[in-house]
Amino acid sequence: METSAKCSLCGPIPDYASEYHSDWATEHWGGGQKLAPQVSLLKPHKVHHTYDFLECPKCGALFLLENDIAATGSGDYDQSVVTRLSAEDTAVLREILHRAGLATEDPAGLAGRLLGLPDDVLNLAGIHLWERDRELARRLLPALVDHYAAHGGGVWPQNWPWRFLYDFTTTQEDATLLLGELDRHPATPDLDRLRAFARVTVCSICRSIDTDAPTKIRLGALPPGLRALRRFGVSAHIDVWECPECDSLHFCESEDGIDGGLFRVGWMQDRIRPYLRRPESVEAKVIDDLFGHGGASERFIVTLGMRKDPDLVRPLVPRMVRRLANKPARWLHDALCELAQDPATAASVLASIAKLNPTNALVDSLAARARAV
Ligand SMILES: [Zn+2]
Ligand SMILES: [Zn+2]
Numbered sequence: 001m002e003t004s005a006k007c008s009l010c011g012p013i014p015d016y017a018s019e020y021h022s023d024w025a026t027e028h029w030g031g032g033q034k035l036a037p038q039v040s041l042l043k044p045h046k047v048h049h050t051y052d053f054l055e056c057p058k059c060g061a062l063f064l065l066e067n068d069i070a071a072t073g074s075g076d077y078d079q080s081v082v083t084r085l086s087a088e089d090t091a092v093l094r095e096i097l098h099r100a101g102l103a104t105e106d107p108a109g110l111a112g113r114l115l116g117l118p119d120d121v122l123n124l125a126g127i128h129l130w131e132r133d134r135e136l137a138r139r140l141l142p143a144l145v146d147h148y149a150a151h152g153g154g155v156w157p158q159n160w161p162w163r164f165l166y167d168f169t170t171t172q173e174d175a176t177l178l179l180g181e182l183d184r185h186p187a188t189p190d191l192d193r194l195r196a197f198a199r200v201t202v203c204s205i206c207r208s209i210d211t212d213a214p215t216k217i218r219l220g221a222l223p224p225g226l227r228a229l230r231r232f233g234v235s236a237h238i239d240v241w242e243c244p245e246c247d248s249l250h251f252c253e254s255e256d257g258i259d260g261g262l263f264r265v266g267w268m269q270d271r272i273r274p275y276l277r278r279p280e281s282v283e284a285k286v287i288d289d290l291f292g293h294g295g296a297s298e299r300f301i302v303t304l305g306m307r308k309d310p311d312l313v314r315p316l317v318p319r320m321v322r323r324l325a326n327k328p329a330r331w332l333h334d335a336l337c338e339l340a341q342d343p344a345t346a347a348s349v350l351a352s353i354a355k356l357n358p359t360n361a362l363v364d365s366l367a368a369r370a371r372a373v
Contacts, residue, residue: 007056007058007059007061008058009038009041009056009057009058009059010038010041010042010056010058010059010061010063012036012038013035013036013038013039013042013063013082013084014036014084015083015084016081016082016083016084017035017036017039017081017082018035018079018080018081018082019034019035019079019080020078020079035080035082039054039063039082041057042054042055042056042057042063043055043056043057044065045097045128047124047127047128047131047132048124048127049067050066050067050068051064051065051066051067051120051123051124051127052064052065052067052124053065053093053097053124053128054082055097060090060094061084061085061090062084062085062089062090062093062094062097063082063083063084063085064082064083064085064120064121064124065080065081065082066080066081066082066083066120067080068080068081085121089117089118089121092110092113092114092116092117093117093121093125095110095113096110096114096125096128096129096133096136097128099133099136104136104139107136107139107140107142107143108142108143108146110140110143111140111143111144111147112143112147114140115147115160115161119158119160122160123160126160126163126164129164130164130167137164137167138174138177141165141168141177141178141181142181144161144164144165145165145178145181145182145184145185146185147161148161148162148165148190148191148194149185149188149191152188152190153190154190155190155193155194162190162194165178165194166194166197168198169194169197169198169200169201170201171201172201172202175197175198175199175201175202176198176202178194178198179195179198179199179202182194182195182198196246196247196248199245199246199247199248200246200248200264202246203243203245203246203248204225204245205225205226205228205229205243205244205245205246206225206226206229206243206245206246206248206250206264209248209250209262209263209264210263210264211263211264211266212263214253214261214262214263215261215262215263216259216260216261217252217259217260217261217262218258218259218260219254219257219258219259219260220258226262228243228244228245229241229242229243229244229250230242230243230244231252232276234300234303234304234307235303235307236254236257237253237254237255237257237299237303237331238251238252238253238254238296238299238300238303239251239252239300240252240265240272240276240300241262248264248265248269249264249265249269249272249273249276250262250263250264250265251263251265251295251296251297251300253296253299263295263296265297268290268293268297271286271289271290272290272297272300275287275290275301275304276304279304279305279308279309279312280308280309280312284315287301287305287312287313287315287316288315288316288319291316291319291320292319298323298332299331299332301313301316302316302320302332302335303331303335306335306338306339310338310339310342313335313339314339314342314345314348317336317339317345317348317349317352318348318351318352320332320335320336321336321349321352321353321356321363321366322352322356324336324360324362324363324366325356325358325359325360325363328360328361328362328363329362330362332362333362333365333366336349336366337365337366337369337370340366340369340370340373341373342373343373346370346371346373347370349366349367349370350367350370350371353366353367353370
């Protein structure tokens, strides 16, 4: 093979080139911003609709294509960017793109080489592994768990090892594989987070419970699996149930104490748990943030707080009043009426109501109760 720089096919393509697609951009930022015509001769790997690897059919050089096309708007800024990858990065990528089912002799070595790729190249390689070569992705798992255990890097999606390993928590088969690997390592907060997600995926009791859509239940006639969930007994209308198999928390909300809905607490559970056990130890700003998640979370925060110590939720009063005006709910009205039995809180309720426009029947009722204090 020829080297890329001398290649008669891809040689004329600059190392970095972009093309704006709109006439507007061509006019305003100078004409001639066009990709070299040879780009169209490169072979796309069709990894992703926005990013792709383009390969020179003659010398094997690889280019990263980024189509930056806005989904909405004028399209004036839409552009394609083509960047030539270094010989070293190309060699690593060829190991996965041209594997064609061949065994990978040294997955740990390959994992290490992949982790040395630039971020945008690595992200695309990850998509290739997940979408088109799950077998290789699974072979890389032990080395990537080792790497993550040694280096961490947090649980945010931009952290590639986390993102890659997190994808192993989404199917039962892969979650089982991941749990086996995690068991080889001492617990750390980052690994525990992965383990928690994987355990939910394979949980025989609660894996069907969703975060957003409620799992409808009849409290007096629970299916056998859900009967195993441990109840904290916050109130007849809002409670938190804990799964004895995977330790996840779920909100159970019921208007009439007969029918109800279960929602997975999800990411919030690290903060909900201490609030359940020792609400007085939780900082006011955390309580405020948990209330802000809306839905079952706000009802839980207010109900449990009032039961343990109403002073925990008094700072939320202005926010609760606004919430009552925007999304009227009988339980919230009743909670505010109870808090407003204290004269200082009644004054705070009235001051918050004075700022509202418009109000509703529940707000009017609350105002009457507060004025009577
Ligand atoms: Zn070439
Ligand atoms: Zn569970």
